[in-house]
Structures are given as C-alpha cells and as structure tokens.
Amino acid sequence: MQIEVIEVYAPYIVIVIYAIVTMRIFARIEDLKKLETDLMKYAMEHFVTKDTYANNQKALQDQMLQIHKDVSDVKNLLIGALNKRE
Secondary structure (H helix, E strand, C coil): CHHHHHHHHHHHHHHHHHHHHHHCCCCCHHHHHHHHHHHHHHHHHHCCCHHHHHHHHHHHHHHHHHHHHHHHHHHHHHHHHHHHHC
C-alpha cells in the first residue's frame, strides 16, 4: 500500500523540488550576504546617521533663532526711526 502511494505522488514531489531549486524560492547564504552588503552600501549612500541629523537639526534651530533675533532688531530699529520722525 505504501509503495503505491509513493509511486503516485513521486512525480509531483520531483516537480515541486525541481521548481524550488530552479526558481530559487529559498535564498542561499551567499545571496543573503550579498543582499546585506548591497543594502548597507545603499543606506550609507542615501541616509545620514541619527547623530548627524541631530547635529544638523540643532545647528538649523540655532540659525533660525539668530534670524528671528535679527529680524526683531531690524523691526525695533524701524519702529524707533518712525517714532523719531513724528
């Protein structure tokens, strides 16, 4: 009985194994390592580190604060000049 079942399903099992091997459904270790290397290279080229982002964000905030102070100074000078004219 067991041999008859194996004889019936053996061709299907062989086709499934063949499809798995030829279609590369399961990744090999070499493929995964290459993919990891490619992903790390892409990330290093297109993204910044958290520390770099934080430093740039702090510098930008400092510049914006300085611009705000400068605009306030100019505004106060203009108001002062207008008050002197009156």
